[in-house]
Amino acid sequence: MFLKIVVYIYMLSLIFLLPYCYICYFFVYGATKYNARKVNKIKRYPVVTIQLPIYNEKLVFTRLLKSTTDINWPKSKLEILVLDDSSDDTNDLIDSEVYFYRSKGYEIRVIRKRIRKGFKAGALQNALTYSQGEYLVVFDADSIPSSNFLLNTIPFLEESPKLGYIQTRLGHINRNFNKITEMISIALDCHFMIEQPARDSLSLVTTFNGSAGVLRKQAILDIGGWSSETLTEDMELSYRMRINGWGSMYLRDVVVQSEVPLTLSDFKKQQARWSCGCAQTAKKLLKIILVSKNFSLLQKIESTLHMTKYFTSLGIFLSFLSLALMAILGYNPQSIVYSVLGLFSTLGAIGVSIMYFSAVKFQGLKLKEKMPYLGFLSVIGVGFSAHYSISVLKGLLIHKHKFVNTPKYNVNNSSNPSSLKTHNSIKSFPYVESTSVMICLAGIYSAYLNNIYIAISSLFIFLISYLFVIYYTFKK
Numbered sequence: 001m002f003l004k005i006v007v008y009i010y011m012l013s014l015i016f017l018l019p020y021c022y023i024c025y026f027f028v029y030g031a032t033k034y035n036a037r038k039v040n041k042i043k044r045y046p047v048v049t050i051q052l053p054i055y056n057e058k059l060v061f062t063r064l065l066k067s068t069t070d071i072n073w074p075k076s077k078l079e080i081l082v083l084d085d086s087s088d089d090t091n092d093l094i095d096s097e098v099y100f101y102r103s104k105g106y107e108i109r110v111i112r113k114r115i116r117k118g119f120k121a122g123a124l125q126n127a128l129t130y131s132q133g134e135y136l137v138v139f140d141a142d143s144i145p146s147s148n149f150l151l152n153t154i155p156f157l158e159e160s161p162k163l164g165y166i167q168t169r170l171g172h173i174n175r176n177f178n179k180i181t182e183m184i185s186i187a188l189d190c191h192f193m194i195e196q197p198a199r200d201s202l203s204l205v206t207t208f209n210g211s212a213g214v215l216r217k218q219a220i221l222d223i224g225g226w227s228s229e230t231l232t233e234d235m236e237l238s239y240r241m242r243i244n245g246w247g248s249m250y251l252r253d254v255v256v257q258s259e260v261p262l263t264l265s266d267f268k269k270q271q272a273r274w275s276c277g278c279a280q281t282a283k284k285l286l287k288i289i290l291v292s293k294n295f296s297l298l299q300k301i302e303s304t305l306h307m308t309k310y311f312t313s314l315g316i317f318l319s320f321l322s323l324a325l326m327a328i329l330g331y332n333p334q335s336i337v338y339s340v341l342g343l344f345s346t347l348g349a350i351g352v353s354i355m356y357f358s359a360v361k362f363q364g365l366k367l368k369e370k371m372p373y374l375g376f377l378s379v380i381g382v383g384f385s386a387h388y389s390i391s392v393l394k395g396l397l398i399h400k401h402k403f404v405n406t407p408k409y410n411v412n413n414s415s416n417p418s419s420l421k422t423h424n425s426i427k428s429f430p431y432v433e434s435t436s437v438m439i440c441l442a443g444i445y446s447a448y449l450n451n452i453y454i455a456i457s458s459l460f461i462f463l464i465s466y467l468f469v470i471y472y473t474f475k476k
Helices: 001-033 057-067 090-100 119-127 154-159 179-201 216-220 232-245 264-291 297-309 311-328 338-361 367-383 385-395 430-447 453-476
Strands: 048-054 078-084 107-111 134-140 164-172 213-216 247-258
Touching: 001 179, 001 297, 001 311, 001 338, 048 057, 048 119, 048 154, 057 078, 057 090, 057 119, 078 090, 078 119, 090 107, 107 119, 119 232, 134 264, 134 385, 154 164, 154 213, 164 179, 164 232, 179 338, 179 367, 213 216, 232 247, 232 264, 232 297, 232 385, 264 297, 264 385, 264 453, 311 385, 311 430, 311 453, 338 367, 367 385, 385 430
Parallel strands: 048 078, 048 134, 078 107, 164 247
Antiparallel strands: 134 213, 164 213
């Protein structure tokens, strides 16, 4: 009976993963249909408030403020609010920089709260009271907007009164900093070059990504403001806007440079926060979306897959555990692997690969040069499954979570990796991955004893993936 349960779990995990794999083909198709919009000349200059949420990000603040004040917009129509929740000497730098730009005629001031309640969402909600603009622009601390950012976005909001927000593409100023940043850049390109353009071209919900976006203040007020109930306040806000009938737009060709995490540990923590937040958002809004009249059937299906996309980690991890247990119990999964289910699973995995290949090709990058990083990325996707599974379960079962910021270092492609001191913490020890390695080894050894060679190859992939994560967790 126990063996039957394990086999069923393995099969169900493969079935569960299928829609998340096959939607990749759909995204690639949609991305090919995306047409860049031509921006019209601005007819009037509305008041715009740029909000800069900061938390102990001293290294990048000067760069952020310099690029923000270089934006081409009348000073009399531009308000800059620094939402400072810092608990270190970043406060002193902010005060000095703000004083400097105020002396040059910019309407800029600092907003501070006594208690850092609600993290980033709390800072943005608090800033609503002080924001005078019709439109609110949010830039994270590592953002580097171009001078024409507002000229390339505001006209679309002016022309469409029901457009709630516009999201632009995030570029990666430190893509070539090291192997990890190159790999992470490709992972994020998949979202900004494939998923978001596909959603836009196919009239699905393009979500706000927390930075490099312009939001209509009235739309935010209409839904009751920002919520700190989830760790992905940007996704949660996006779907609440659509529930209330507000539209969204994605501009692939308006690019705001930013930093990607420099280490695998930082990336894992960032993704863990997102996986937890997505699960929280699904728990909060999924039922409402499924009965909403402002969502078509296709939008409901895609939104469901979007909010639960990190649930795939549970599917991958359960398939690993059940496969290892089958090997230990002496069961040969050959009949499953060579079945129709096995065939569809293989085709689904190919779809995932095609989406990442397309993210490279659509940018004019050389696929041959990026192949090693695509290989690293596939390994990481498997290797993070255990850690993300825990984050998803936390999002579903635990109400309160701490918002962990991703460190920013003010680096670019020309920076020297060897001269940089990154943050390290004993909390980063890969306990889950280490345990998974032990299970892998037990499964491989059992499969060898029982002549289940088809299981050895699959478990070996999991073993390499978890070891890869462990290695790069400790690598300086």
